[in-house]
Amino acid sequence: MPSPKPHAELRLERFLPYRLSVLSNRVSQDIARLYSARFNLSITEWRVMAVLGHERGLSANTVAERTAMDKVAVSRAVSALMGKKFLNRQTDPTDARRSSLALSAKGYAVFDQIVPLALAYERKILAHLAPEAQNTLLAILNTLEAAELAEKLGAE
Numbered sequence: 001m002p003s004p005k006p007h008a009e010l011r012l013e014r015f016l017p018y019r020l021s022v023l024s025n026r027v028s029q030d031i032a033r034l035y036s037a038r039f040n041l042s043i044t045e046w047r048v049m050a051v052l053g054h055e056r057g058l059s060a061n062t063v064a065e066r067t068a069m070d071k072v073a074v075s076r077a078v079s080a081l082m083g084k085k086f087l088n089r090q091t092d093p094t095d096a097r098r099s100s101l102a103l104s105a106k107g108y109a110v111f112d113q114i115v116p117l118a119l120a121y122e123r124k125i126l127a128h129l130a131p132e133a134q135n136t137l138l139a140i141l142n143t144l145e146a147a148e149l150a151e152k153l154g155a156e
Helices: 016-039 043-054 060-067 071-083 105-126 131-155
Strands: 087-092 095-103
Touching (some): 016 105, 043 071, 043 087, 060 095, 095 105
Antiparallel strands (some): 087 095
């Protein structure tokens, strides 16, 4: 009987995209514990708020691009945030199909409570790295993000 043809091998626990995804999910879930019960926010809702807390007047599509989230998920989060009165939407007077989003006063009140919690979590996790390693990590992330963007643009 002939020996079976060997299959390609992939050790998932060593595969960088998988490891980054798992770590990202774990960190996101840890941070979500800080705000989900207290403010009744999902991870997606918080990410929308975080983007708009930094830059107001963005469209939902731009928020989706900035967060690398699915447009449908962003749309649902925007609807939920509108229902909670955390967001304001302004329709473009020249094109009724376009609108811009901004945190409301109520949204900023929540945002201003969550940001210190999120930054404290970041400091706690980064404290496991020496300052030089923190700088190296940020440089590596910047390089990988630029490489991913270049790959995406090259594929288009």
